[in-house]
Amino acid sequence: MLPGWLDVIAGPVLEATQAPAVGELKGEVLREWGSSEVWRLSYGLRSVIVKRGSDAQTSEGTAYRRFVVPLQLPAPRLIHSVESDESVLLVLADVGRVNLEQEPSAEGFLAAAELLAEVRSKPVDAPSEFTSAQLLDLVRRSPASPALAERLSSVAVGALDQLHEATPARVVHGDYVPKNLVTDGTRWTIVDWPLAYVAPHLSDLYTLVRDAVAVGHQAEPIVARYIDAAGADPSLVQRQLSVGGVAFILRALTWVVEEGVRTVPSSSEWTEPLLAELDDVTKGLR
Structure with missing residues (x-):
């Protein structure tokens, strides 16, 4: 079972994991709230974190642009993002399992x-x-x-x-x-x-x-x-x-x-x- 919104960011996910197709990915739900859904998607030893945020969670892309990237803060590397008025989809480096x-x-x-x-x-x-x-x-x-x-x-x-x-x-x-x-x-x-x-x-x-x-x-x-x-x-x-x-x-x-x-x-x-x-x-x- 994979998130229904994955098709929007499938390209960057496949490139990062080197999976041949979406169907080859393994999905693990890390969080599933009304305003935030987080998954680990993996293929072999390669994995990424994908997130869908709504309401207050939509501002994470903005935070990366304002603070994380220019200040080089100790945060996961942002691989890809897609933003709309209602939600943000992020593909992030997987920085650990604990x-x-x-x-x-x-x-x-x-x-x-x-x-x-x-x-x-x-x-x-x-x-x-x-x-x-x-x-x-x-x-x-x-x-x-x-x-x-x-x-x-x-x-x-x-x-x-x-x-x-x-x-x-x-x-x-x-x-x-x-x-x-x-x-x-x-x-x-x-x-x-x-x-x-x-x-x-x-x-x-x-x-x-x-x-x-x-x-x-x-x-x-x-x-x-x-x-x-x-x-x-x-x-x-x-x-x-x-x-x-x-x-x-x-x-x-x-x-x-x-x-x-x-x-x-x-x-x-x-x-x-x-x-x-x-x-x-x-x-x-x-």
Whole structure:
């Protein structure tokens, strides 16, 4: 069984795998959500990853053009893409069969911290895409209570403004979680870039640490490894982490209420835990 949309990108897939015909390909479903479908297609020892994205996932081709290719970020090589108003089809190099979610080792999380430092070291010729106005818009669109919304408006805005003065905006992956960190046994690669944008905060480090703690690892060594690899000021990183937590949770909440309940129905169960987490993170802002 192969994806029904494969005929649109069959040529590049056959060229990359050297398969004589589509019927000779072996297909393996890696993800099948309402807005994202991902397959590994292989012929012998050669394989590629093909993706179909809709809704928020349609912007991955744009992310490759804006960030991944010009900045030479540690992402899968883009072999081919086809875009329309409703979806994007991508053919990507296969960078490995094991991700950090499958094997959540301490070494893997430390390697991911170093990889993030590499991404954040790349200067970006673009203004921040997470300003105070955008933060307030997310607060308005989120299901936050009036009290939490007021606290966000009065405290998080000031913290974000201070970050813009203290450090330049850099690329944010936007979904820096273990399932999107893949290894071939030698090197790690970041996959799934449709949510990438530019901002001064460290929501990517926040989500990495968050998931590491959830599987029993300590946060401190991961943050320390990032600080060392980036040559960053520890106090600044702590502020970037706090604001990054707010940014990640607000973006996640608005995605759930505006898209997730339709494309991933089970995401409706994430709302209350995310609101509780947002409340905790906001209390830590100064």
